[in-house]
Amino acid sequence: MAQTDLRALQDTEFPVPEELQANIAITSLDKIYNWSRRSSMWPLLFGLACCAIEMIGTAASRFDFSRFGFEVMRGSPRQSDLMIVSGTVTKKMIVPIVRLYNQMPEPKYVLAMGACASGGGPFKEGYNVVSGVDKYLPVDVYVPGCPPTPQALLYGMITLQKKIDGQSLANLDDVPWYGVGPSEPTPVPVLGPDIIDPRQMELIREQAQQAALEAPFGARELPAWVNPAEVAQETTVVEETQDGAEDGIDPATAARIRKREEAMARLAARRAAKGGQ
Amino acid sequence: MMDVVADKTQLDISASIELLRERWPDAISHDNRDGFSGIIVDPAQLDDVALAIRDELGFDYLSSVTGVDYLGIADHMEVVYHACRTSGGPALVFKAQTGRDDPRVPSLVSVWPGADFQEREAYDLYGIHFDGHPDLRRILLWDGFDGHPLRKDWQEAYFEEEHKPFDSRWPGGQVYRAEEKNVFGKNVRYPDDLDLGRLNDVSESDLYQGLGLGVDVQALDSDGLRTDRLVVNLGPHHPSTHGVFRMVVTLDGETIASLDPVMGYLHRNHEKIGERNSFLHNMPFTDRLDYISSMSNNLGYALAVEQLLSQGARYSPPTYRAECLRVLMVELTRIVNHLWSLGFLLNDLGAFFTPMLYANNEREKILDFFEATSGSRLMCNYMRFAGVYRDIPERIRSVANLVNDKVRDYNTMDYLTEMVNERLPRFLDEYDTLLTRNEILRERTVGVGVLLAEDAIALSTCGPLLRASGVPYDVRRADPYSIYPELDFNIPAGKNGDIYDRFLVRFQEMRESVRILKQILPRLEQSQGEAVVTKIGHTPRVPVGEAYGRVENPKGELGYYVVSEGDPKGPQNPWRYHVRAPSFINLTALGPMCVGHKVADVVTILGSIDIVLGETDR
Ligand code: SF4
DSSP states (O other): OOOOHHHHOOOSSHHHHHHHHGTTTOOOOOHHHHHHHHHHOBOOOOOOOOHHHHHHHHHHHHTOOGHHHHOOOSSSSOSSSSHHHHHHOOHHHHHEEEHHHHHHHOOOOOEEHHHHHHOOGGGGTTTBBOGGGGGGGOOOOOOSSSSSOHHHHHHHHHHHHHHHOOOOTTTTTOOOOGGGOOOOOHHHHHHEEEEEEGGGGGHHHHHHHHHTTTTSSSBBOOOOOOOHHHHHHHHHHHHHHHOOOOOSSSHHHHHHHHHHHHHHHHHHHHHHHHOOO | HHHHHHHTTTOOHHHHHHHHHHHHHTTTEEEOOOTOOOOOOGGGGGGHHHHIIIIOOOOEEEEEEEEEEEETTSSSEEEEEEEOOOOOOOEEEEEEEESSOEEEEOTTTTTTTTTTHHHHHHHHHHHHHETOOOOOOOSSOOTTTOOOTTSTTTTOOTOSSSSSSTTTTTSSSSOOOOOGBBBTTTSOOOOTTOOOOGGGHHHHHHHHHHTTSSSSSSOOOOTOOEEEEEEEEEEEOOSSSSOOOEEEEEEEETEEEEEEEETTTTTOOOOHHOOOOOOOHHHHHHHHSSSTTTTHHHHHHHHHHHHHHHTTTSSSOOOOOHHHHHHHHHHHHHHHHHHHHHHHHHHTTTTTTTTHHHHHHHHHHHHHHHHHHHOOSOOOEEEEETTTTTTOSEEEEEHHHHHHHHEEEEHHHHHHHHIIIIIHHHHHHHHHHHTTHHHHHHHHHHHTTTOOHHHHTTTTTTHHHHTTTTTTOOHHHHSTTTTGSSOOOOOOOOOOSHHHHHHHHHHHHHHHHHHHHHHHHHHHTTTTTTOOOSTTTTSSOOSEEEEEEEETTTTTTEEEEEESSSSSOOOOOOOEEEEEEHHHGGGGGGHHHHTTTTTHHHHHHHHHOOOHHHHHHO
């Protein structure tokens, strides 16, 4: 182990003699525990879609995430600490994903790689697509991109290490796996007419009963949408009459909004003209 | 008599159609819709007509089968078939129409076994019943799924409007997250008569029943020994399935008795989303089909839409330089893909990661060029209609390549010249020396996973898989596009159709690609300065009609069947956007190839097909 490594572990005011610092460190349980965990995170060898290609690229010699302690990827969930969800999560696939997650021993972490795993990405509206793996599993780090470059993925992984550095055994919210007894597995979704999350059974039942009474099933009325441009316009009018009163918006924003309004008007005129032809 | 038959297999498309019309004047009519071509066949006669098309006219290769829903236009469903000759030439298009309420068409699996998965897909997504299909189950979605999503009256949970751009986003600017409108906060939509009490997951039991495994299987061997068959699931999470692919294998000892591919774990609804998107909007989505060779996917789609555009007034074909750039990108992609696939084939054989890392090194060099040109390493989104996104840059420089704190900076043409003339040939020679005559490689691959030429054609396989079986069928020669006719290259083909031949064919193809690239570079020098970006590339006005654009992708024949129905002034969205995915159709051959081999061979056989799941499941 490099000398500097042990020095970095030092976490106490007790002085260690200079000549022993290479061999001895006095530290807190939190620190040594986090250090050992974050320095050997083995990802699950598990690719979903296009992002997996970049993940393999990151593992390969040019970028090589072993340099940061992500030594080898393991094919078995039982030997891995980190699940990199690399790609589009579909309804058909979320079932095995949750099962894999449940099979991973704790402590375990999830990294959502790419737009798809984070929120559905380009395929969000697809009927077989889960809009983000966080709908079913707790996610620790999100890496944006479509696909994220290897550099971005590495950054995400280092961010995860930083997160681990900040955890404390004293805080069970941070490290729930040190609670009493075995932790609850995440319920595995069921493939019915559409995917069913067991945690939402009650809600679904309720909605189904309402649907029997002819209410819309599952749709939610959103409050009427207010166009910020219109609101801004009203304010601008006020502003003009008060000649720059203090409750108006700042002139730069007002100018931007006015410009946009004009563009919209031009567009509307063009459309009308086209329709008239 | 023989002469007449030989003659008929040479007839061109219109003569073939005439011949069929003479024989079945009542059952066959021309497709006279504007911009459409081919014939419409009465479903009652489809079997006979198909047999005649295959046996008498020599269209032995069924390229694509797909459904289209014409709700609101003609109120029927249509099944569209594209049949080709392996000797070359364009496709013969024939269609069968059926009502929307109980759509039924006879299955053509008995004529072209390669229709198997494609018909199952049409059943899954459109609910079209193929009478006589041996195993008509859902293929991409799970059994029990509510409805058939590609029907025009089926709406997804996050449905907002028929066409993009949605009014709320542009010009309105009203942005909210789709989850907010859904009580469950998820992408789900349950049928009104959902009964949670009766809810059970039937997807698996049906699968096993389909394999004949619902009952106890106890066969008596000839020597009177009672053995059980064992079912092994490989995937969907398995390092050697190259993605989320699953094989249900029944084993008799170590020997494979049957193999059923299960897919759909990456079904991302390309086709449904593609019908909402505008024409240009689909371009980046094609990147994500075969995500290792995004450039070639772009080209296929651009060709399909250009076919449509060329019937309109404003179309001008791509310039010579644009064509050169396209071929440059596509051939580089072929090398990228084969490097990747050979690396992983070796990986599957147990040469864990070393050959893969070697290959990946070269691949990264090409990706650097892609990144400098298109802005992205993987998802290049580079082709446009009648052109490309932009010319190659003068210099390749990228902070992404910081090595020893130096920014790499090369002259692009020098970089390419060095790569094509020195790096790649040197690497291929080295790889060749290390692998081709390697004892272990030969032991594991020679004579394994054999696919005979007749079977390969009948099963509609394509690409290196088909050519390794000794059928020199390559769309670049069979139905040429771009500037391939003027380029000098060979189509490598194998003899035995085993894994080793596929390995060799891919290897040889890389060498041929290098040869093409060597011819492209001087052409690029000469055509310097020609425009490659056109206005039509970004604002296409697509007339009504249908088009089938196909290219020789690294993995095989990639086809796009695009139907445009909108008026050229209205929204510019494809009515139908179907992808004929080579990986998907090649998988038809997986089961037959594996039977009789050992479990350990399954992953190698699969690796030798070279599938990618983005395209298989779409
Ligand atoms: S984020 Fe983009 S690259 Fe990654 S899986 Fe999704 S579509 Fe593919």
